[in-house]
Amino acid sequence: MFNFDWLSGVSQETAKMIFLSLYALIGLLVLLLPNEYIYEGIAKEDRHWWNNLKLWSIAVLSILASIYNHF
Amino acid sequence: MLSGIDYFIVIAYIVGMLLLGLYFKKFVNSSEDYFLGGKSLPFWAIGMSIVVSDIGALDFVGVSGQAYRYGISVGNFDWVGSVPAMLLAAFIFIPYFWRGGMYTIPEYLGRRYNQKVRTIASVTWIMFFALDLGVLFWASAVLLNVLMGWPIWISIISTAGVVGLYTYFGGITAVIMTDVVQFVIMFIGGFALVFLSLYEVGGWDSMVDKIATMGPEYRNHFDIIQPQDTKSPFPWTGILFGLTFVMANAYMIGNQSIVQRCLTAKNEWHAKASMIFGSALKMFIPILVLFPGLMAVVVHPGLADGDQALPLMIKSILPPGLVGLMFAAFFAGLMSSVDSLLNSTATLFTKDIYEPFIKKGASDKHYLKVGQITTLVLLIIGVATSPISSDFPGIYVAIQTFMSYFQGPIFSILLLGIFWKRTTEWGGLSALVIGIGFAIYLNVFKEQFFTIEDPFLYISWWSFLLGAIINVVVSLLTKKHSEEELQGLVFSSKILVKNKKL
Numbered sequence: 398m399f400n401f402d403w404l405s406g407v408s409q410e411t412a413k414m415i416f417l418s419l420y421a422l423i424g425l426l427v428l429l430l431p432n433e434y435i436y437e438g439i440a441k442e443d444r445h446w447w448n449n450l451k452l453w454s455i456a457v458l459s460i461l462a463s464i465y466n467h468f
Numbered sequence: 469m470l471s472g473i474d475y476f477i478v479i480a481y482i483v484g485m486l487l488l489g490l491y492f493k494k495f496v497n498s499s500e501d502y503f504l505g506g507k508s509l510p511f512w513a514i515g516m517s518i519v520v521s522d523i524g525a526l527d528f529v530g531v532s533g534q535a536y537r538y539g540i541s542v543g544n545f546d547w548v549g550s551v552p553a554m555l556l557a558a559f560i561f562i563p564y565f566w567r568g569g570m571y572t573i574p575e576y577l578g579r580r581y582n583q584k585v586r587t588i589a590s591v592t593w594i595m596f597f598a599l600d601l602g603v604l605f606w607a608s609a610v611l612l613n614v615l616m617g618w619p620i621w622i623s624i625i626s627t628a629g630v631v632g633l634y635t636y637f638g639g640i641t642a643v644i645m646t647d648v649v650q651f652v653i654m655f656i657g658g659f660a661l662v663f664l665s666l667y668e669v670g671g672w673d674s675m676v677d678k679i680a681t682m683g684p685e686y687r688n689h690f691d692i693i694q695p696q697d698t699k700s701p702f703p704w705t706g707i708l709f710g711l712t713f714v715m716a717n718a719y720m721i722g723n724q725s726i727v728q729r730c731l732t733a734k735n736e737w738h739a740k741a742s743m744i745f746g747s748a749l750k751m752f753i754p755i756l757v758l759f760p761g762l763m764a765v766v767v768h769p770g771l772a773d774g775d776q777a778l779p780l781m782i783k784s785i786l787p788p789g790l791v792g793l794m795f796a797a798f799f800a801g802l803m804s805s806v807d808s809l810l811n812s813t814a815t816l817f818t819k820d821i822y823e824p825f826i827k828k829g830a831s832d833k834h835y836l837k838v839g840q841i842t843t844l845v846l847l848i849i850g851v852a853t854s855p856i857s858s859d860f861p862g863i864y865v866a867i868q869t870f871m872s873y874f875q876g877p878i879f880s881i882l883l884l885g886i887f888w889k890r891t892t893e894w895g896g897l898s899a900l901v902i903g904i905g906f907a908i909y910l911n912v913f914k915e916q917f918f919t920i921e922d923p924f925l926y927i928s929w930w931s932f933l934l935g936a937i938i939n940v941v942v943s944l945l946t947k948k949h950s951e952e953e954l955q956g957l958v959f960s961s962k963i964l965v966k967n968k969k970l
Contacts, residue, residue, distance in 0.1 A: 399910075399917045399926060401705035405696050412704040413693045416548060419712070423552055430559060437563070438737030448737070453744045454555055460751060461551050468540055468692040 413465060420462045427454045470617070474792030481653065481796040482630055485646050485803065489634020492642040499835040502639035503571055503815045505732035509644055514729045514738070515745030517647035519753065520654060521725060521808040525608045525801040528658075528757055532781075533774035535761030539689030541702045542761075543754035544711060547692075550750045553716035558743035560959065561721045562730045564886065566739045568956055570731065571819045573724050573882070580885040580957045581896035583824070588900060590820035592874060593724055597813040601806065601850035608802040609854070612795070614779065623802075624854055631803050632847040635810045636840050640732055643807040650800035651749075657790070657797030658756030664785045665763040678766045686765070701922040710925025714932040718875030722882050725812040806850075814842040869924055873911060876928040877903025880935035884943075889958040895943030903935030 407415075428451060435451055436444045446452065470478070496502050534542045570576055574593070578586025609623035634642040669675040679686050688694060693704045720726055720743070733739035764777035767784065771777060782794055818839045827834070880903060881896045910917060910927045918926055 399923075399930060400919050401696055401703070401709070401926075404705050407696065407704075409691065409693050409695055409704070412696075412708075415708065416693065416704075419548075419552065423555060427555065427559070435740075436737065438735035438739075448741075450558070450737070450740055450744055453741070453748070454558075457551055457555075457744065457748050457751070460748075461547055464543075464547060464751070465692060468690060 416465050417462055420458050420465075424455055424458045427451055427458075470791060470795065471788040473789045474795060477789065477792035478795050478799065481799065482626055485649065486630045486633060488649060489630070489638050489642040489646045492634070492638035492645060495641055496637065496639050496836070498832050499818070499839060500832075501641070502836050502839050503728070503811075503819070505639070505641040505644065507732060508734050509641065509732045509738070511733065511738040511741035511745050513644050513648050514733060514742035515749060516651040517644040517729050517804075518726055518742065518746040519749045520647045520651040520800065520804045521729075522750075523654065523753060523757065523801050524604065524805040525611055525798040526604075528798060528801060529611060529775050529778050531754075531757040532761030532764070532778035533776075535758040536764055536771065536774035536777040538694075538700045538702060539686070540692050540754075540758065540762065541688075541694045541700065541707075543692060543758050544702060544707045546750050546753040548707065549711045549716045550720065551747045552712060553720040554743045554747035554750070556717060557720045557727075557730075558740045558747075561882075561886065562727070562739050562743060563736055564956075564959070565727060566731055566733065566736055571728070572816055573722055573727055574816065574820045576957070577881065577885065577896070578820070580954075581881070581891075582893035585881070585893065585896050585900060586820060588897075589878060590816050594813055594816050594821070596874070597809045597816075598846060598849060599853075601809050601813075601846060602853035602856065604802070604805060604809070605850055606854040606856075608798075608805075612798060612802075618795075624851060627799070627802055627806060628847055628851050631806045631810065632844065635807050636843050636847075639839070640728065640811050640815075643811050644729060644732065646807065647804050650804045653793070653800045654797045655752070655756065657793040660790050661781065661786060661794060662755060662759050664790075665760055665767070665781055668785055669763050669766045675763055675766055679762070682765070682769065689762070689765070697919075699919075699921060701920055701925065703920060706920070706923075706925030706929075709929040710927075714876050714879055714928045715925065717883070718879035718928075718932075722875060722878045724816055725808040728812055728815060809850075810843050810846055813846055814839045817842050869911070873907035873924070873927055873931060874904060876907060876930075876932035877935035880932045881939060884936060884939050886957070886959050888940075888943075889954050890943055890948055891939060892943040892946045892948055894946040895939040895941075898942045899935040899939035902938050903931050906934050907931035 430451065432449075435449060439448060495506065498506070500506055531542055565573075565576060568576070568579075572590065574586040574590035577589050605624050605627070606620075608627075609620040612618045612623045613620050634646060666672065666675070669678070676690060679689055688698070693707075694700055694702050696703050696705050730739045730742050733742055760781045761774070761777045764771070764781050768777065768780045771780070782791060786794060818835055822838050823835060877900050881891075881899050884891045884899075885896060907927055910930060914923050914927070917923070920926070
């Protein structure tokens, strides 16, 4: 049990899909965050697309997913 | 091995660090300035600082060595082992800590559970940080001696002198802003080695083709996901459960030296952005520390000790000047680790031990002075105890491993503490004590329980899980906290909407 023998039937390809699904789930949760919360700390007139932290997060997760997809 | 230009670069780097660090002395007028940089720092500096303080001189060599032996799967630690945890920290935990005006993670645990949990967590961190300091000094100095022929005591004294001076006077602002320069030096030196090594092996595709023909032991070298039954320390099950779910979160959310940096941000947006920016930079780290190890498989095949991969690549690939830059990058790794340990330990001692137990209600200037003196005392202890490490060759690995065992239980109480309001002080205390005990037990008898080489990922997961179960069971059996006691300490969907109250 301590060695996760019960997951020995899961192939490397399936395992990779589990990781990619995890990134997709995190991305979805980030997208669900309210914009007001994302911009908290920035004055309303200074809020632009480039300081939208949702976009930053999605960009990072996309690069991460592409690395795992490639290797 | 060093030429004249190399010595010039290294000495210019050390003197530059000292002058830059001392410049920030003028911004320190209160304990908040010293420990939290007056809550004035920008996200980009904090993000760089988080990344560079995580990479020491020993990591350069160790990770390259592991990449030489196990291949690209070592990169999991900076990819899936950092990014999801940093996003969780950025959007859930950091805003709570930042809005609560906290200085330390144990401070949160004290407010959420009780003073005992706070003290146990803080004392454990202080002990390990203080012990780690001397060991880190010695291990890094020995490494620099082996790599560059630099005398051991010159490495220790120069690092201690420079880092000690700027950390004593400039506090965390000096730590973070010198980290920015150290980050740049580390990236320039590291990328120079990567590009020249790639040229040497004929490019990426050529390297992959050559390694693929070197035998069955290299069959999985370019598989980031390793099978469950691999003998390497990185099966996908360990990476998912131990690293992604526990160790990464414990490190990014429960480690004082990381979280304290985010608390120096000038506003909540900068605090969140620092973590996300740091996660983007983190994805480049495997290129710096892992790729040279992979390329060494082609350039220096058949090494008995993988840790020789990076030193050999430096000696055979880099021209004079760039060797000095790489040496400065190693120094940068050492300095950024030492300044983090000093400032974080001083913060933990002043805020969690001195203020509540030794002298309550003193003036702010008094606590500022205590923080500075603690920094100095720690530095002296670190330097004085460093030679002891030479009598215990495995002590560095032992300390790092034991610290990793502490992280599962501490993350379990942090996670339940913030997400489940039924968690009680006795639940948290029991989970912490029993969880750490269980991790030690699994480590002592690891040959009986585990089949992989070094099961630290599995131990983290199982000690986390037991800690969580103990916390739930004991909490349900003990008296719950009142709503007033939990105000601002437990996650509420209200934090996601427009009010600022927690």
